[in-house]
Amino acid sequence: MKSLFVLIDCNNFYVSCERVFNPRLENKPAVVLSNNDGCVVARSNEAKALGIGMGVPVFQVEETLRKHHVAIYSSNYTLYADMSARVMRILAEFAPEMEVYSIDEAFLSLPALPERDLVDYGQQIRQQVKQWTGLPVSVGIASTKTLAKMANHIAKKSPKTHGVLDLTSSAYQQKALSITEVSKIWGVGSKTARKLNRAGIDTALDLREANEQWIRQKFGVNGVRTVYELRGESCYALEESPPAKKGITVSRSFGHRVQSLKELQEATAAYAARAGEKLRSQGLSAAGMTVFVMTNLFSEREPRYYNARSIQFPTATNDTPEFIRSALQAIELLYRPDCRFKKSGVMLTDLIPAEKAQRTFFDPINREKSQRLMKTLDSLNLRLSLNPLRWAAEGIDQPWRAKFNQRSLRYTTRWDELLEVS
DNA sequence: TCTGGGGTCCTAGGACCC
DNA sequence: TCTGGGGTCCTAGGACCC
Numbered sequence: 340m341k342s343l344f345v346l347i348d349c350n351n352f353y354v355s356c357e358r359v360f361n362p363r364l365e366n367k368p369a370v371v372l373s374n375n376d377g378c379v380v381a382r383s384n385e386a387k388a389l390g391i392g393m394g395v396p397v398f399q400v401e402e403t404l405r406k407h408h409v410a411i412y413s414s415n416y417t418l419y420a421d422m423s424a425r426v427m428r429i430l431a432e433f434a435p436e437m438e439v440y441s442i443d444e445a446f447l448s449l450p451a452l453p454e455r456d457l458v459d460y461g462q463q464i465r466q467q468v469k470q471w472t473g474l475p476v477s478v479g480i481a482s483t484k485t486l487a488k489m490a491n492h493i494a495k496k497s498p499k500t501h502g503v504l505d506l507t508s509s510a511y512q513q514k515a516l517s518i519t520e521v522s523k524i525w526g527v528g529s530k531t532a533r534k535l536n537r538a539g540i541d542t543a544l545d546l547r548e549a550n551e552q553w554i555r556q557k558f559g560v561n562g563v564r565t566v567y568e569l570r571g572e573s574c575y576a577l578e579e580s581p582p583a584k585k586g587i588t589v590s591r592s593f594g595h596r597v598q599s600l601k602e603l604q605e606a607t608a609a610y611a612a613r614a615g616e617k618l619r620s621q622g623l624s625a626a627g628m629t630v631f632v633m634t635n636l637f638s639e640r641e642p643r644y645y646n647a648r649s650i651q652f653p654t655a656t657n658d659t660p661e662f663i664r665s666a667l668q669a670i671e672l673l674y675r676p677d678c679r680f681k682k683s684g685v686m687l688t689d690l691i692p693a694e695k696a697q698r699t700f701f702d703p704i705n706r707e708k709s710q711r712l713m714k715t716l717d718s719l720n721l722r723l724s725l726n727p728l729r730w731a732a733e734g735i736d737q738p739w740r741a742k743f744n745q746r747s748l749r750y751t752t753r754w755d756e757l758l759e760v761s
Numbered sequence: 762t763c764t765g766g767g768g769t770c771c772t773a774g775g776a777c778c779c
Numbered sequence: 780t781c782t783g784g785g786g787t788c789c790t791a792g793g794a795c796c797c
Contacts, residue, residue, distance in 0.1 A: 372783090373782090373783035373784075374783050374784070375782095375783070376781095377781080377782055377783055378782060378783055380783070380784095394782090394783085395782085396781070396782035397781070397782080398780080398781040398782075399781090399782080401781085414783085559789060559790070560788095560789075561788075561789070582787095584786085585786085585787080586785095586786080587785090587786095588784080588785055588786075589784090589785090590783095590784070590785085591783085591784080592782090592783070592784090635782085636782095637781095637782060682783095684784090741783090
């Protein structure tokens with residue numbers, strides 16, 4: 340039987356999370372910033388209306404933010420991740436199959452039963468999520484993921500839809516395609532959109548009717564898939580369990596420019612430790628690691644420098660001391676005293692399930708002992724939720740840590756940060 | 762008048778997503 | 780002075796092989 344895709348997407352997710360705990364923000368312009376309070380990564384509708392773009396550096400819109408008294412928040416990922424989990428638990432009850440697509444989006448898959456009232460179904464989802472979490476969502480329904488995305492996009496923008504759009508009828512589809520610019524199609528980015536526009540293809544409808552050979556030649560197989568999806572032929576299946584990760588990266592910009600080798604090493608050791616935690620939480624080991632450093636690549640005055648070093652481990656490992664040792668060695672080789680560093684990072688690569696890691700005969704590390712130690716540390720850090728256990732190499736004061744000057748409280752995950760009502 | 766042909770693997774870079 | 784972080788997939792080109 341044919342199935343349908345339902346895309347549920349939280350509206351302005353990070354801002355909406357802040358609003359749940361601060362209702363005074365309702366109907367007011369508000370933004371949430373990236374790490375280091377560097378860029379705008381979420382905007383309320385009111386903030387969008389002020390012309391504040393997605394991803395713009397804060398310093399470029401400072402004037403607007405001040406003039407219109409826009410509420411400004413640093414990212415509070417702990418809060419957003421927890422709110423996301425609550426939303427996903429609710430959505431899971433609405434269909435037999437679900438794909439969690441991102442922190443604020445999920446696809447559901449339904450058998451296409453003619454008697455079902457899909458708009459009513461979408462409204463039930465909206466009401467349930469709103470009532471149980473306080474978060475507003477939009478719902479798009481169609482026969483392919485790309486069309487469901489489009490339906491969701493229109494539902495979000497058009498008040499007439501009341502947040503739900505069902506695009507299963509071809510008359511609605513035609514209309515929706517004709518009002519959607521190619522740049523808004525899922526899978527069409529700015530580069531591709533510009534190329535399409537130059538060829539006179541402006542709307543999703545134009546793209547759906549485009550010559551397949553030409554699309555294949557200019558945009559490859561993914562271009563063709565998008566055209567098929569617009570025609571209602573599904574090329575992207577629901578992925579209930581995400582495929583195994585191919586790499587794990589931890590990288591951060593520093594809170595200030597870092598010039599000393601010691602600080603650069605501390606920060607990178609901390610990233611290596613965090614990468615190790617992530618790796619083990621997914622039951623994986625890594626056979627390779629890449630460490631990179633960079634200065635401010637936007638700067639025109641200072642020397643710009645990016646460099647990376649890759650290491651292969653003799654045997655796949657998930658041992659944090661091993662990661663830290665290798666990271667520190669790499670950093671020493673990458674370091675340049677004449678540079679002011681902005682960012683470093685650690686990528687773990689060539690991942691395999693931990694239990695499949697081959698043992699070598701002359702292994703300098705006692706693997707059983709290391710496994711026990713890692714397990715103990717991870718469970719303590721998880722349970723105590725203050726990450727009290729750190730490696731000495733990460734340093735104590737950590738002056739390089741990114742700044743979050745306007746972070747709200749972690750209302751849902753910390754006893755000492757509960758919402759207070761007076 | 763004209764360089765042989767075809768396969769595989771790896772890597773860097775580009776484009777996209779949230 | 781101030782510009783996030785974490786991913787995936789595809790393609791083209793080079794190296795190498797027979």
